Amino acid sequence: MASPEIDALTQALARLPGLGPRSARRAVLHLLQKRETALAPLLRALESVNERMVQCAICGNIDTIDPCGICADPRRDGRALCVVEDVADLWALEKSRLFPGRFHVLGGRLSALEGVRPEDLAIAPLVQRVAQGGIDEVVLAMNATLEGQTTAHYIAERLEAYPVRLTQLAHGVPIGGELDYLDEGTLAQALRARRPID
Amino acid sequence: MASPEIDALTQALARLPGLGPRSARRAVLHLLQKRETALAPLLRALESVNERMVQCAICGNIDTIDPCGICADPRRDGRALCVVEDVADLWALEKSRLFPGRFHVLGGRLSALEGVRPEDLAIAPLVQRVAQGGIDEVVLAMNATLEGQTTAHYIAERLEAYPVRLTQLAHGVPIGGELDYLDEGTLAQALRARRPID
Numbered sequence: 467m468a469s470p471e472i473d474a475l476t477q478a479l480a481r482l483p484g485l486g487p488r489s490a491r492r493a494v495l496h497l498l499q500k501r502e503t504a505l506a507p508l509l510r511a512l513e514s515v516n517e518r519m520v521q522c523a524i525c526g527n528i529d530t531i532d533p534c535g536i537c538a539d540p541r542r543d544g545r546a547l548c549v550v551e552d553v554a555d556l557w558a559l560e561k562s563r564l565f566p567g568r569f570h571v572l573g574g575r576l577s578a579l580e581g582v583r584p585e586d587l588a589i590a591p592l593v594q595r596v597a598q599g600g601i602d603e604v605v606l607a608m609n610a611t612l613e614g615q616t617t618a619h620y621i622a623e624r625l626e627a628y629p630v631r632l633t634q635l636a637h638g639v640p641i642g643g644e645l646d647y648l649d650e651g652t653l654a655q656a657l658r659a660r661r662p663i664d
Numbered sequence: 665m666a667s668p669e670i671d672a673l674t675q676a677l678a679r680l681p682g683l684g685p686r687s688a689r690r691a692v693l694h695l696l697q698k699r700e701t702a703l704a705p706l707l708r709a710l711e712s713v714n715e716r717m718v719q720c721a722i723c724g725n726i727d728t729i730d731p732c733g734i735c736a737d738p739r740r741d742g743r744a745l746c747v748v749e750d751v752a753d754l755w756a757l758e759k760s761r762l763f764p765g766r767f768h769v770l771g772g773r774l775s776a777l778e779g780v781r782p783e784d785l786a787i788a789p790l791v792q793r794v795a796q797g798g799i800d801e802v803v804l805a806m807n808a809t810l811e812g813q814t815t816a817h818y819i820a821e822r823l824e825a826y827p828v829r830l831t832q833l834a835h836g837v838p839i840g841g842e843l844d845y846l847d848e849g850t851l852a853q854a855l856r857a858r859r860p861i862d
Contacts, residue, residue, distance in 0.1 A: 469717070469727060469728050471709070471712045471713050471716055471717060471728065472713065472717070472726075474705070474708075474709040474712065475706075475709035475710060475712075475713050477705075477709075478702075478705045478706040478709045478710075479680075479706065481702060482677075482683075482691040482694060482695070482702070482706075483687070483690050483691060483694050484682075484683060484687035484690060484691060485680075485682060485683065485687075485691070489681070489682035489683075491752070492681050492682060492752070493680040493681060493682060493683070494713075495750065495751060495752050496680060496681050497680070497710075497713070498713070498717060498726050498751065499750075499751070499771075501714070504676075504679060504680070505710065505713070505714055506714070507672070507675075507676045508673075508676040508677065508680075508710065509707075509710045509711065509714055510672075511669070511672040511673035511675075511676045512673060512676075512695075512703065512706065512707045512710065513707065514669045514672065514673075515669050515670065515673050515692075515695070515696070515703070516699070516703055516704070516707055518669050519667070519669060519670070519696060528670075528696050529667060530667050530669065552693065552697075553693060553696065553697070554689070554690070554693045573697075
């Protein structure tokens with residue numbers, strides 16, 4: 467009974483991560499039944515994102531301005547650069563407001579399985595930023611996955627020649643984590659990096 | 665780090681059934697990273713649904729025309745009327761193309777818990793349609809839930825005075841269903857309504 471319009475919307479929604487065909491169908495019905503309170507706001511929000519959001523030419527962040535708010539902010543410490551896989555990781559770190567420096571978004575991770583090669587990521591622009599000088603420390607904040615760590619090692623090699631300090635995020639027991647539920651890899655890292663109690 | 669535009673889109677998506685704040689965030693990132701293949705089609709599909717889909721004034725179905733394709737189709741059997749809770753149910757029945765008659769969408773079910781009263785549903789228009797005559801059978805195809813069955817009983821009472829046959833969907837073992845996994849209510853219904861083997 468669904469018209470082509472409805473089918474197109476269902477398919478567009480079903481392609482979002484976290485939504486399958488069935489839940490997309492339910493979402494479409496919800497949108498149709500709540501035209502004013504659900505469909506209209508979603509439409510306006512999509513239009514505004516589509517019109518206004520741009521990718522920062524320097525770091526790859528997505529913002530309404532280019533260079534983005536972080537790259538344009540003179541109070542950020544230009545000597546520290548944090549390299550992340552995705553914009554999502556940048557946002558996660560930025561939400562905590564713990565890192566005072568600037569960022570560099572790779573746009574993914576090296577993956578033999580998915581055919582992602584170094585030239586598919588923003589690695590050359592990163593090397594260029596470091597080569598221009600003024601950066602003391604590069605934090606390789608890749609995900610603690612095999613592919614993330616492979617990417618970090620590859621980048622570390624590419625930056626070896628430059629006078630920058632390369633660091634990575636600490637591994638260990640997450641806050642609130644119960645030892646019983648942690649994998650052996652995390653436990654091994656946490657034990658190896660154990661510290662004296664203050 | 666997210667801008668107001670991104671926040672608005674995340675919130676609009678998070679209000680869809682099946683998406684929470686976390687998956688909405690992931691969906692937004694997906695849309696931002698796939699501007700041409702994900703965001704643009706979704707935007708176009710939403711616009712087209714928003715502009716073109718209307719509710720049928722007769723049966724409550726949602727279509728690009730009013731009266732809807734089913735109500736306007738002269739080949740449909742006007743003497744049989746199938747009453748459903750939601751447009752989703754109409755679509756589910758229509759997909760199978762088993763019902764040759766027309767439909768009536770209530771827009772929900774009676775619910776003391778959620779404060780849904782008879783006047784909140786399209787029950788008065790249903791009684792009016794039946795009162796106008798020309799209808800022989802009304803199938804009360806509510807969901808097999810407590811609230812759905814309460815709604816069916818209420819409607820049956822309201823239609824008692826009219827010369828129409830009231831029917832309901834059969835209950836029993838679903839095709840492919842294993843007895844071991846069925847609830848007692850379904851098993852009891854299936855046993856009570858048992859039939860001789862052809």
